[in-house]
Amino acid sequence: MxxxxxxxxxxxxxxxxxxxxxxxxxxxxxxxxxxxxxxxxxxxxxxxxxxxxxxxLNIEVLQNGLRKKAIEIIKTSAKMNYDKSLILVKEYLNQIDMEIKNAEEAIGITNKLLKEGYEEGGKVLKRKEVSALLDISIDTLRNWEMNGLIKVKRKENGYRIYNDEDIKRLKIIRTLRCANYSLSSILRMLNELSADPDIDIKEVIGMRENDEDIITACDKLLKSLSESKKNALIIKKEIIKLKTEYKKPSTLTP
Known part of the structure; x- marks a missing residue:
């Protein structure tokens, strides 16, 4: 050896x-x-x-616990617990796929808003329902509201209610947070989006790098997610090889 x-x-x-x-x-x-x-x-x-x-660890802008999951994969593999490592890689890949879906949806929402603007109406949801729908904690929703990212209406009994416009805005915020943008940066981008609904999309995409808009932010996230997915698949193959070469008893099934 x-x-x-x-x-x-x-x-x-x-x-x-x-x-x-x-x-x-x-x-x-x-x-x-x-x-x-x-x-x-x-x-x-x-x-x-x-x-x-x-x-x-070769990831740039990911949040939403993805870096934490990556570190857990590393430490578990280092302990030569390859069965559990493969389970963690699978969970990591599933979350990446979900974040890719969210980012693509946020781009679609933004494009539509730039062309058509917000539309009132639609189904109204309570905070608990929104939390479940978007997989966002109630504390996170409360934090975003306190920081001015979203203004939530209330019913006569004081309960907060969220309409379609609010849900769309929250989906954009969720993706930008995954892309590791600060709350102040997100607020600026949302304000720019709301200020001129007739703005030319090409003009928005062509803004200066240090003055990013929502679409370019989401595009950057998608690129990072795609790279992370590619790395995770390579890691998966390597762990499978290590499992074969360095067998260690385990009760877990990948």
Missing amino acids: KIYKTSEIAKIVGIHPNTVRLYEEIGFIPKVNRLENGYRVFTDLHIRQFKIARRA
Whole structure:
């Protein structure tokens, strides 16, 4: 079995030696044995796990717990619990697919609003119903309202009600938050969207990078999600190979 020093691992993986030690400390790689002189001894298994970790963390703008899930995959794989790792990868891919769907829907809503504007009417929902429909916590809805992202109407009994216009706005906000935009940036983009419903879409898309609009923000998110999905599929294949080569008993089924 070939072994490697810290400096050799750093060169192979393309990271600083201090990062090699950090990955060991936070549990991103399997336990590292040491020689009598205290030097760390790495193997090909460590190299492969380093590459899994690097690929999993190669994401730019994702929020909504996706980075947390990626870290969980890394740590579980590092423990050589490959069955559970595959389950986590599957959950991660499912969430990415959902975020892609949400982003595409947000682009469609924005395009329609730019052409037609908001329309009053439609079904009215309570806060609890909106929370379930959009998979957003009630605390998050309350936070967005407190920060001025949405103004919610109330019935005579004081209950908040959300119409179709509110739901569309919330779907856009949800996607922009996944793209890691601040609440103030989202508010600015929504205000720009509402200010001129007749604005030329091409003009909106062509705005300066530091003055992004909703469509370009969603496009950036879609690109990042697609890249993350591609990386996750590669990680899945690698974990399947590791599972075959480094068998470890497990009661879980992928």
